[in-house]
Amino acid sequence: MTVNKTKILIIDDEEDLCLLFKNILKPEGYTVFTAQNGYDGIKINQKRDPDIILLDLKMPGINGIETLRRIRKKDPGVIVIIITGYGDAATIRDAADLNVYEYMAKPFNNETVMMTIKDAAASKGKDE
Amino acid sequence: MNNIRSLIYVPVLHTQKESGEILLSLKGDESEKPADASSAEQEKSVKEMWDGIYEKIQNTHVSYPTMRIYQDAMPVCGREKEIAETLAQKASRNHRLIMDLLKNGASLEGTEDPNLLIEEYDNLSRLIGKAGASVQSYRDALNQYREKGAKLMKQRDAFISERIKSTLKEGETPLVFMGVRHELEKLLQGAFVINYIIYRLPFKKVKDIYNV
Numbered sequence: 001m002t003v004n005k006t007k008i009l010i011i012d013d014e015e016d017l018c019l020l021f022k023n024i025l026k027p028e029g030y031t032v033f034t035a036q037n038g039y040d041g042i043k044i045n046q047k048r049d050p051d052i053i054l055l056d057l058k059m060p061g062i063n064g065i066e067t068l069r070r071i072r073k074k075d076p077g078v079i080v081i082i083i084t085g086y087g088d089a090a091t092i093r094d095a096a097d098l099n100v101y102e103y104m105a106k107p108f109n110n111e112t113v114m115m116t117i118k119d120a121a122a123s124k125g126k127d128e
Numbered sequence: 129m130n131n132i133r134s135l136i137y138v139p140v141l142h143t144q145k146e147s148g149e150i151l152l153s154l155k156g157d158e159s160e161k162p163a164d165a166s167s168a169e170q171e172k173s174v175k176e177m178w179d180g181i182y183e184k185i186q187n188t189h190v191s192y193p194t195m196r197i198y199q200d201a202m203p204v205c206g207r208e209k210e211i212a213e214t215l216a217q218k219a220s221r222n223h224r225l226i227m228d229l230l231k232n233g234a235s236l237e238g239t240e241d242p243n244l245l246i247e248e249y250d251n252l253s254r255l256i257g258k259a260g261a262s263v264q265s266y267r268d269a270l271n272q273y274r275e276k277g278a279k280l281m282k283q284r285d286a287f288i289s290e291r292i293k294s295t296l297k298e299g300e301t302p303l304v305f306m307g308v309r310h311e312l313e314k315l316l317q318g319a320f321v322i323n324y325i326i327y328r329l330p331f332k333k334v335k336d337i338y339n340v
Contacts (some may be wrong), residue, residue, distance in 0.1 A: 087326045089306070092139050096308055096331055103329040111256040112176070112328070119169070123332070 004029030006121040007048060011041035011067060012056035012083070021054060024110060025117070038067030045071050050078065052101075052120050055086040057091060065094045074096055077121045083108060133296075135320035136188060136303045137313060138181055140200065141334045144172055146220050148256060150201045151249040152316040153211050173330035178221035180327030182228070188325070190301045192233035197226055198292055198304045203245055204238030212236060221303060234303070239297050244280060251276050281310060289315035 008030050011019050018034040026033050033048050037039035037059050045053065053071070057064035068080060082095055085106035095103050101120050104113065142150065192209060199222075202208055207231065215223035230236055251273055258269035293300055302320070307314055308329065313322055 008308055087323070089137060089308070089311070092308050092326070092329060093311070095329075096239070101332045103331065105136050105326045105328065116330075117330075120332075 004121075005051040006052060006117075006124075007031045007033070007046055008039065008052045008054065008117070009033045009035065009048065009050040010054045011035045011038065011059070011064070012054070013037060013059040014056070017056075024114065028114070028118075038062035038064065038070075039042060041067055042070050045075060045078065049075075051124055052079045052081065052117060054117075055080055055082050057082060058086040065098070068095075068098045068100070079124060081113075081116060081120060083113065129191065130336055133320050134301055135292075135316060135322050136301060136325060137322050138185075138305045138318075138325045139308045139329065140181075140222060140304070140305050141174070141177070141308060141329055141331070142222065143174055143334055144256065147173075147252060149215060149220060150254075151217050151245065151252055153215055154225070170333045170335075173232065173328075173333040175221055177328050177330060178225055181325060182225050184193070184325045184327055185225075185229070185303070188323075190231060190303075194300050195229065195234040195303050196296055196300045197229060197234055197236045197241045198227060198302055199236070200239070200306045200310065201245060201248075202236070202239045203242040204240065204291065205242055206238070208236050208238045226305075231302075235300075239288055239290070239291055240284060244284050244287065245281055248277070248284070251280065277309070285310055285312045285315055290314065293319060 006029075008021075008025055010018050012018055012034075013036050015036065018036070018086065020033050022100060033044050033050060038061055039116065041053070041055070044050075055064050055068060059067075061069075063086065064082065065104050071078065071080075076099070080098070080100045082100050082103045084104075087103070087105060092103060101123075102116055104116065199212070202211065203213075212223045212226045212230070216227045218324075226236060255269050255273040258266045261269070290304075292304070296302055304312070316322060
């Protein structure tokens with residue numbers, strides 16, 4: 001297993017997707033936390049202090065952009081990658097204003113997501 | 129019956145080099161070179177973004193001869209295809225894709241008011257001129273660029289919206305490539321059903337977001 005200190009929080013209401021990410025990230029040595037909605041995501045972010053958040057936009061309760069707004073108030077530096085099947089020009093502008101690392105559309109290519117996560121971790125100096 | 133037409137909207141990001149080249153093309157000065165702070169990593173992400181967009185455009189199944197392309201920073205000037213060709217040769221992925229679509233039968237429409245683009249060029253030039261300055265000085269210049277750019281963007285978007293509505297022909301589908309800072313969709317919503325094509329937007333790789 002790769003030595004890796006990066007902690008990743010996945011906030012997505014699709015359980016299958018959270019499981020998929022766990023299955024591909026854990027063997028790479030990442031520590032993975034998951035939340036199925038924005039409220040839980042905010043709490044876990046405060047408690048676990050992840051390096052990277054993979055964030056869905058369309059979720060029950062508060063949506064991804066509102067979740068990110070609340071996270072940014074207390075954690076301006078966490079790297080956020082949006083992975084979503086939903087998107088329009090206004091949401092993309094919001095994401096840019098909230099300083100996201102990358103905005104990716106579903107369905108996605110696992111390899112592209114992994115590369116993006118590795119690049120993001122490296123930019124924080126925590127990869128391998 | 130009043131049919132609302134469908135419009136394909138592609139939010140895009142350009143690197144500093146691409147933005148500079150696009151705006152320099154307005155002046156027709158081949159000797160001038162834009163500032164280039166692009167890295168190989170940045171180029172790779174941008175290439176992937178455009179490859180993914182092309183694949184998604186093909187999957188829309190809109191027939192190319194009915195596709196009319198509207199492009200961020202493409203002036204209404206009568207030599208739109210020539211500009212796209214020149215920029216494609218200078219390695220703009222955006223314009224290479226346009227050339228591919230044109231070869232397949234799509235049409236390219238002049239999209240922006242040239243005078244507003246010249247103002248945009250001057251605004252961006254002032255920012256790029258500060259690229260080698262201190263971080264604080266560059267940040268100040270970036271804030272000034274954004275402030276002036278926001279006003280200019282409203283005027284540009286109003287022109288583009290009217291341009292699309294007045295040039296689109298019966299039976300055609302507009303394919304609109306717009307930088308992510310545009311708010312054009314607000315002006316099109318009543319007249320079109322907007323379908324977005326998004327593959328990936330590598331914000332941090334591209335670094336600063338320009339209005340082109």
